[in-house]
Amino acid sequence: MQQKKLAFIGAGNMSRSIISGLIQSGYDKTRILASNPSTPKLDKLKEEFGIQITQSNDEACQFADAIVLAVKPQMMGDMCADLQQNNDLSGKLFLSIAAGLPVSRLQEMLGGEYPVVRIMPNTPSLLSKGMSGMYADNTVSEDDRTYVDDVMNSVGETVWVEEEDGINGVIAAAGSSPAYFFLFLQAMQDEAINMGFDKAQSRLMVQQAMLGAAEMVCHNPDLELSELRAQVTSKGGTTAAAVNTLIDQGLSDIVSNAMRAAVARAEEMAKQL
Numbered sequence: 001m002q003q004k005k006l007a008f009i010g011a012g013n014m015s016r017s018i019i020s021g022l023i024q025s026g027y028d029k030t031r032i033l034a035s036n037p038s039t040p041k042l043d044k045l046k047e048e049f050g051i052q053i054t055q056s057n058d059e060a061c062q063f064a065d066a067i068v069l070a071v072k073p074q075m076m077g078d079m080c081a082d083l084q085q086n087n088d089l090s091g092k093l094f095l096s097i098a099a100g101l102p103v104s105r106l107q108e109m110l111g112g113e114y115p116v117v118r119i120m121p122n123t124p125s126l127l128s129k130g131m132s133g134m135y136a137d138n139t140v141s142e143d144d145r146t147y148v149d150d151v152m153n154s155v156g157e158t159v160w161v162e163e164e165d166g167i168n169g170v171i172a173a174a175g176s177s178p179a180y181f182f183l184f185l186q187a188m189q190d191e192a193i194n195m196g197f198d199k200a201q202s203r204l205m206v207q208q209a210m211l212g213a214a215e216m217v218c219h220n221p222d223l224e225l226s227e228l229r230a231q232v233t234s235k236g237g238t239t240a241a242a243v244n245t246l247i248d249q250g251l252s253d254i255v256s257n258a259m260r261a262a263v264a265r266a267e268e269m270a271k272q273l
């Protein structure tokens with residue numbers, strides 16, 4: 001992988017996840033810098049990963065060949081306005097991980113048609129188990145696409161979408177979706193506690209079941225998900241009783257409504273920001 005000087009503007013959850021994965025995969029830590037207005041998260045990043053830190057976005061910009069825009073979408077306008085006012089942005093590659101902000105809007109915020117790759121990652125990148133969807137228009141060179149692909153591949157799997165709208169689908173299916181699984185597990189843990197297990201036992205049971213199920217999915221790419229389910233489900237048995245309850249009570253509709261809500265919110269954010 002090219003070892004561009006890479007700056008993260010905004011040192012929150014998502015930057016931490018990507019930085020952790022990059023360091024684990026051998027990216028030169030002296031070529032990674034994070035900036036944030038306050039120091040606690042920066043200090044932690046420096047201590048944990050040995051990267052460089054600054055409270056100045058301008059310093060980050062001057063350091064970098066490639067800049068990850070990793071602030072909340074609502075902060076992006078003000079942050080980019082300062083960046084373009086104080087710095088020469090030509091020659092820089094931008095990687096935006098913000099939900100709901102199209103490339104054209106980001107270029108407006110940056111004040112020029114700079115190359116911007118939109119990335120929709122997720123927090124399991126922290127453990128190099130991330131899933132990222134990416135979009136670039138023709139302002140981004142093949143070399144830069146390859147670089148971004150390598151960066152995000154170092155923290156998990158990647159897909160490219162042809163149309164920018166596809167990024168909203170990635171948000172629904174992968175960016176936001178770890179939270180759906182956490183919610184599902186939380187409900188299972190709560191019910192196991194109701195059944196008399198202590199919290200630690202309850203968590204162990206549900207997390208190990210989820211991990212095992214995820215590994216089975218990954219190790220059997222040729223088996224349909226419905227077939228994996230059928231293998232657990234004895235006719236007239238306990239799994240059938242549970243699964244039929246989930247189906248009868250509308251799990252599929254709940255899940256598709258939730259994913260559509262994520263897309264709708266991304267579309268709404270694109271109009272508001």
Ligand SMILES: NC(=O)C1=CN([C@@H]2O[C@H](COP(=O)(O)OP(=O)(O)OC[C@H]3O[C@@H](n4cnc5c(N)ncnc54)[C@H](O)[C@@H]3O)[C@@H](O)[C@H]2O)C=CC1
Pocket residue numbers: 009010011012013014015035036037038041057070071072073075078079097098099120121122123175176
């Ligand atoms: N958390 C997630 O699972 C995912 C988040 N994203 C996107 O990543 C971006 C960041 O999200 P999180 O890391 O979750 O948020 P976060 O709130 O954990 O991190 C944002 C960081 O930006 C800092 N910040 C605020 N204003 C700043 C400024 N002007 N200059 C520099 N730093 C500034 C904050 O102090 C904070 O540390 C968002 O745009 C979000 O849409 C994308 C995919 C997944």
Ligand SMILES: O=C(O)[C@@H]1CCC=N1
Pocket residue numbers: 099171175176
């Ligand atoms: O909740 C959000 O808006 C961000 C984008 C995907 C995950 N977290």
